[in-house]
Amino acid sequence: MRVALFVPCYVDLITPEVGVSVVRLLRKLGVEVIYPEGQTCCGQPAFNSGFFDEARSVARHFLDVFEGERFDYVVCPSGSCATMVSHYYPFLLEERPAERERAEAMGGRVRELSDFLVNVVGANAGDLGARYEGRAVFHTGCHGRRELGLLEEPRELLEGVEGLELVEWPNEELCCGFGGTFSVKMPDVSTAMADEKIKALEGSGADTLISGDSSCLMHLAGRLRRTGHDTRVLHLAQVLDPENGGGK
Amino acid sequence: MADRAEFLASIRHRTRTGKYKPTHAPDVAWTPKESPPETRLIEDPSARFIEKLEALKGHGFRAESGDEAREYVVSLARSRGAKLLVRWDDEELAGFDAPLADAGVEVAVPRDPEGLREVAGRADVGLSTASWAIAETGSLVLESGQGRGRSVTLLPPTYVAVLRADRILGTVPEAISKYAGGKVPANVCFHTGPSRSGDIEMSLVVGMHGPGDVHVVVVG
Amino acid sequence: METKKPPRQRDTRDRREEGIVSPVEGFNERGRKAAGDKALHDAIQLFTHKSVAGRNAVLNALPEAPELRERAYGIKQRTMANLDRYLEQMADAVEDRGGNVFFADDGEDVVRYIGELARRRGAKVITKSKSMATEEIELNHRLEEDYADLDLEIVETDLGEWIAQLAGDTPSHIVGPILHMNLERVTKILSGAAGENLPPNVQALAAFARKRLRQKFLTADVGITGANFGVAETGTIVTVTNEGNGRLVTSVPPVHVVVMGIEKLIPRFEDLSVFTRLLARSGTGQELTVYTNFVTGPRAEGELDGAEEFHLILMDNGRSKLLGTPFEEALYCIRCGACLNVCPVYRQTGGHAYGSTYSGPIGAVITPLLKGTDEAKDLPHASSLCGACWEACPVGIPLHDLLLKLRNHQVEEGLAGKGQKAAFKVFENTMKSPALYNISRKAGRLAQKPLLKDGSVKPVPGPTSGWTGSRDLPPLAKKSFRELWKEGI
Structure with missing residues (x-):
């Protein structure tokens, strides 16, 4: 099992210790962890404020970065940022079928941490x-x-x-x-x-x-x-x- | 002022040109529960009806016979100190007049609008039949019609309905399907328990504008 | 650095309008006052807690609730797609039954129609049963002004609405119009109407109201109601009330006027078995309200009461603009009020903070849509987008998504403010470039240095002040996750 870590920007910048704990947990469970270094933010601040064009542009960056890696799942220690990718990228890219497909494919592989731990690896x-x-x-x-x-x-x-x-x-x-x-x-x-x-x-x-x-x-x-x-x-x-x- | 054809044409234009298709977002709270909807067989509709009505602070009574039903209504009128009872002009209720009169209760059976207007507002008790009742909610289904003033069920502080047990339906959809696709009377009312209000600090007031004292006699 | 200079005098309001915090002054200000009003807060808590608990209990006891919700959405979707056809069917059905139908583009049309009708009938007293559609167009007020010569007495008959009317107040909740008033205030208002001091006792106050309103019911020349549903197939108008005022207003006066928003239509009578089972459960936690009243045209031949004249006013007032747009789902609303009760924002502020007839999440959505999006610009932002509204909605309207779309609409219409637009352009450029992101991170860490105090960023004027006014802001970490990753975890 190989997962790409998606660390929300505020975790990266303000509470990096959360990300560190996630890495340790996953490794302890025998999961290989990669961290795509080109990642920044999921774009939610712009999206929530109604700046859809700006959010779309950040979403594309996210998709580019993660599509360039090989992994089974994207794991994210945030239900909110995971939802941004899994639910709201397709919403944002609704009228662009090719991109929407990309977003849906990525969305299907994004798992919030507890979801991944319980439902994918069956950890306790x-x-x-x-x-x-x-x-x-x-x-x-x-x-x-x-x-x-x-x-x-x-x-x-x-x-x-x-x-x-x-x-x-x-x-x-x-x-x-x-x-x-x-x-x-x-x-x-x-x-x-x-x-x-x-x-x-x-x-x-x-x-x-x-x-x-x-x-x-x-x-x-x-x-x-x-x-x-x-x-x-x-x-x-x-x-x-x-x-x-x-x-x- | 809007012209009907123009009004409709403008709406038609909007519905035809819109390319947006609503999305029905998935949902968590309303996802189907694991057990399939129980087919709600109500074994004893009369009992369920009375149980529901009482839970709403109404009163239900099962009468074995017409005589017992009449006794109930007479003793109810007496206990409320009623002087005047107004009732629907309905054959099923004709037999109530004599025992009520014997008990000193005047019975009014309005047959024209003026007559109804004159008595309904000052009657102590209103008496009607009901077309149907709904067991799962404790509701009466009241239909307007000749001699069946809506005010009879609304203005007097005490209201009593008499209906046969075989008129009690199980569910709301069953009651609605009685009118589906067909002709609906000018008025139908699902009347469910005493009138109530909770507008002031959510404190319950019973009998706000409609009757607060509601009785249903189920015969048979 | 800017923060080392002495604080400059500046108009914070202007700054906010042009900063990353967009022009959303109205709601926060009104909400702040409301949230600080302890009595109001307690009243809202009481109402919403009770309502939510009741709703949950009855919906959980209805195994087919999820299926009903799906069906309700589907029915509304089909209705809107063919609204012209159903409106026509409705109008024909009402006319077949001897009723009159009038199509009103806006509130103006409604006022004129009812005013002229009152004139023709020589009406003096008009009784009304609670109707949000007439609140929306301020019908009472405008009839009194525009038809002052008729000297109309227009009386709301729902207890709460009447009290609000006596106080010159507006309803603060679709279902509980005066939940914001406590007993003391109600006592004062009703004592004023009575001309004597009434005891502060709910039963006594209700008894006074009953007596006073009973006279109005019996003497009214015209009764006005809204419509919870209009059935196209049969021309039936459905109103639900608990007090019985709806049934009185439609049964006693010789004229009955219905003011119905065009979106209240449903195609078939059968569809009521879906909607009636959802409405009361969602709104008041009842299986049915006490009176679910179905009126089809004027009284029939030989009937003793019910209106002799029946008028149905089908009112657009901005609704048709939403058809075929991404906002169409806002028209599916059945006005149950469930989204207000579960909304964590409404639960802090109550309804008046929204400054509009419709409050809560549905109010935040439809107010700008009906009035035009440059109105009520603050309302689409009066939500944390938590989705509780969508979860509670018995028709499944994705209200939080509609709020997002409204925010986007504001941006596209250039209503979001230049400062905010610039800020999000910077955000976009930073977030799509890892190099810029890294530079900003380092710059941020430098910038915060002089502001650190006890492990938090000191409150200073500027873009963080919206946060730091009431909450500590954590500093950027000494090392970011990506730095720690590179060093090796």
Whole structure:
């Protein structure tokens, strides 16, 4: 099994440790990992803001870069960026049949991390030797939840992590308020949405917030830190990666 | 003012020239559930109907006979201190007049619009039959027609309907199919329990504009 | 570097309009105020939580719900593709039953038709059952103004709508028009109408409203309703209410006028078995509302009540513009309100923040579409695109995709602002060139150096201020993933 790693730009730039954990996890499972170095961003910021031409141009770059490699799957530690490729590249290229075909072919090979781990390689947290001391809630990013339908996979993985207690929190289906450029275009409403999540988090008694999307985590962590919370905020890959020391 | 032909032509033009085909996006929440839709066989439609109606704060009563149905309506009128009852001009209800009169309840059977207007607003009880009922939702299916004033079922604070058990259908689609493709009466109403409102702080108000005290007598 | 200079005086508003943050002032500002209003917030939470819980329970108990949703979408799709034919069939059916049909291009046409009808009938009192189509064209207000000489008394009869009308307020939710008002406010409004102090008790207030509105029902000369569905095959108008006001308005007055958006059409009576099973479940969590009322033309021969005169107004008001366009699916909406209840944005702001008749995700979509896309430019951005609306929609309208298309439409129409356009051009050029991407990364790391404080980027004016005003911004990592990869993991 050979996978091409697709590291979202904000993971590359801001939380590279998430990418490192993904590499370690995959290698531990005997998966060969390549990293196409020409990759940049999936184009979602432009797309979400309505700049479809610009997004299309970035999408073409993505397709060029990844089509130049040999792999079984593209693995991405973000439901949002995976959805951009699998669902919204075909949407963007709808009226260009040849390119749409390329996008659909690529989209069929892109897997969000938990999807890949559970549904492709059949991994579980025990195999990985994952340990984490803490009481955690899991936030499913909206693309992962609705477009990809990945509700069970991350939970299944986390439930096998030794020492980790996964607790439920109210209204867990609600968006964290990030929404890409929404967070800066509608900062006050976006922040109010984050506050609602944080209130639910407080009520759950969790000391740790885990998600499969670093973008949601960046938003919630940014608000948690501003409001004086010391909640630990981790990507799923970090919790599953024993060498990350349980993310501490 | 819009001209009909022009209006329609402009719409025709738009629907014919559009090249966009809507996409039906896949969905997560509404993906078919694993078990196939149960064929909803309702074993005892009367029982289910009454159960549903009661859950909506209505009252259902199973009468073995016409006499028992009449007794129920009389005692209901009495318990509500009713002086005036207005009913549909329907053969099935004719037998209710004498026992009601015996109990001191005046019965009005309006046969023209003015007559209905005069009594419906001040009657204490409205009495009607129903064309059908729907077991799965606890609904009555009321049809307008000669001598069947809609107001009878709407204006009095207490409303009672009497229908035969064999008029109870299972489901909403069954009730709708009674009118599909054919002629629909000027008015049909699926009437499901007492009138209600939750507009003020979501607090339940029963009997907002229509009757709050709804009874259905199922005969047989 | 710019940030080392003392902060310059600048108009932040202008800056935002020309910066990467596009001209979306209205909604955020109104939303901010709403989100900070604790009483409003609690009221919205109460309503939406209860509604969503009720909806989930009844839909989960209906095994064929997914299939119904597919069918509903398919029926609407076919209806729109042949809308002219179905409108004609509808009009013929209504006329066959002795009703009158009027095609209205816009609200103006509707107002004139009803105004002249009221004049001809010598009408004084008009009762209305809740109708979003008439809210959309501000019918009450415009009839009162344009036909002031008739001295019409127009009375909303849905409890919530009436209270809103008394307060000079507008509905903030399709289904729960006054969910934004608490008991105290309602008590005050109704006490004003009563001319005496009413107790702050829901039952007592409702009793007062019942009594007052009962007089109106009985004396009305004209009844106006909207339509939840119009059946082309039979000419039947379907309205759903819980209070019974819809049935009263169509049964008691001698004239019944229906104001129906042309998209409310469905081809066959049979199709109602799909839509009636979805509408109440999605809207109020009921299997059926208390009154599902089917009116077909005026009262028949020998009937004792029901309107003698029946008028159907088929209103376009911007709808037909969407036919055959990528926005056509917005016309499939059955106005159940489910998308409002699940929307995390609506749940923070309520309906009035949208500044339009229709609020929530469907409001954000159809307001600019009906009014013209240079109106309500903020609304397509009033969404995090989380997709909860699409998930909840009983007709399967991909509302979040429509919002995206609207944003794109704004860009193509040149409504997105020069600053934003330039910014995304830079974004495009950077992201399609790994070399530029690497240079920007290094430049970014240098630029942030003076701004680092306790592991975060300090809030400073500029493009990051939208974020840093309320949230910490993490700095760029010392080494990017690609650098770590090259070094060897």
